[in-house]
Amino acid sequence: MSELRPVVLYGASGSTGRLVAEYLREYSIPFVAAGRNKARIQEVMDKVPGIETADYEIAEVDGSVESLTRLFEGRAVVCNTVGPFMRYAEPVVEAAIRAGVHYLDTAGEQDHILRLKDEWGPRFAAAGRAASSAMSIQYALHDIAARICLETPGVDTLELGSYANAIPTVGSTQSIFDVIRADAYHLQDGRLKKYDGVVRQDIVVPGSGYVVTGLNWGGTAMPAFFKDDRRVRNCRMVVAMQNQDIWKRVIDLERLFKVSLQWLPEEALYPVLDRMAAGMTADSPPRENRHVQRSLDWCSARGNTATSRVVIQSSTGYQMTGLMQAYAASRLLGSTHNGVGFRSPAELLGHRELMGAVESYGFARIIEESAA
Known part of the structure; x- marks a missing residue:
């Protein structure tokens, strides 16, 4: 089990998934590029800059809880980029809970985030795993x-x-x-x-x-x-x-x-x-x-x-979103995150630390900070 690539990138053939793959490579994190169409995933992965130096494999799944659970078992982190999340997140979250892995997504839909926090969050906490949503430019x-x-x-x-x-x-x-x-x-x-x-x-x-x-x-x-x-x-x-x-x-x-x-x-x-x-x-x-x-x-x-x-x-x-997902996966793999159950991005990683990660790549900076 320990030889399995530790991160699953679900939705790898999409625009955001491609960027997450790019930064997983930057962080030298082995990953599985997963989705419904193996040929399409390969086509997209072939266009990722520097992909020839990445440690990855491609997996085709049908999107059911059962197929996703089999894929996730023995892994550590799932990066879910398949939206709209109000429609498609439930089987991915359920599979992550059953397989006992940390869960990240790029969602911006409040309805999904509330459900992840209130309904699924306690189940992740009981399993000693973290779940974080909106690990992206929004929000x-x-x-x-x-x-x-x-x-x-x-x-x-x-x-x-x-x-x-x-x-x-x-x-x-x-x-x-x-x-x-x-x-x-x-x-x-x-x-x-x-x-x-x-x-x-x-x-x-x-x-x-x-x-x-x-x-x-x-x-x-x-x-x-x-x-x-x-x-x-x-x-x-x-x-x-x-x-x-x-x-x-x-x-x-x-x-x-x-x-x-x-x-x-x-x-x-x-x-x-x-x-x-x-x-x-x-x-x-x-x-x-x-x-x-x-x-x-x-x-x-x-x-x-x-x-x-x-x-x-x-x-x-969107490039910053790819970086945030890879940085979060790296922190989760190293067990340097904060807490289990539902955590917002800055709760999970620390707001100053997460800001430092995006600043290090020149994506963002604080231009005003004042208090009275």
Whole structure:
């Protein structure tokens, strides 16, 4: 068993999976590139820079709990990149629990993250294993910013924002549309409070004169991360894209869903949502350009007499996601992570340590950190 490659990359043929493979190679971590189509996986792996020096194998599975459990047994970590996670995560999580392995994913859907934390998290804890979601550009950087703000005693309210020039992958676009059908929450007075659908809000981008329109983006991961943290009474987040057509499409979709689609069974609804998502992202996007795909992410925290603020500037978010997954896998393999059960990315790895990892590759840096 000890000779088995310790990490399984599930969803290796996707855009994000390819980038995770790239950084698993950077960390010299042997891995299994797994998915439903062996030929497609091989085609994608052949395009990973430096793949000839990686220690990996390819495994084809049918996506069932049974086939995934057989694959995971004897391994240590699963990196799951198969979204939308509200649809496809359950058998992967169940198999990880049965096989007794650590679980990482790149999800941004609040509904999935709440389920991973509340339903599956205790089962991972009982097995002595960790489970972490949103180990990705959304929402690990925001998790870092929030926890740096919480270093200031007395703050209890977190207001977060994001402004990005990003080209969503196919899976990300499907996830954006998928969350329309789920309830979304923010944290108010220590309790999750449901939003009344998609909420639009204008925000000021730090360090600029831009006022842009953002959305509550399915609630985001942040209220889920902090709902049981007694330091935090209130938490909410707004996400804005440089392509301002995206929020308009989401608003239009919500209207269509409420009028025409909400009564459809899932097997009929998913193809409709996916066709609409394909209108935004029809195929895998090109590799990101650092001079173009840039983001600003921030957290402003306050209490009765205390305030703090952190702004993080970054680029090429999907490449950063690949790095975060590989770095997290490395920490889990070395047993230098923090705790078992559900852990947010910064909880699992330490917010300063995780920030150091992305800084070391030049992907991000803190450009503002203040407290009063």
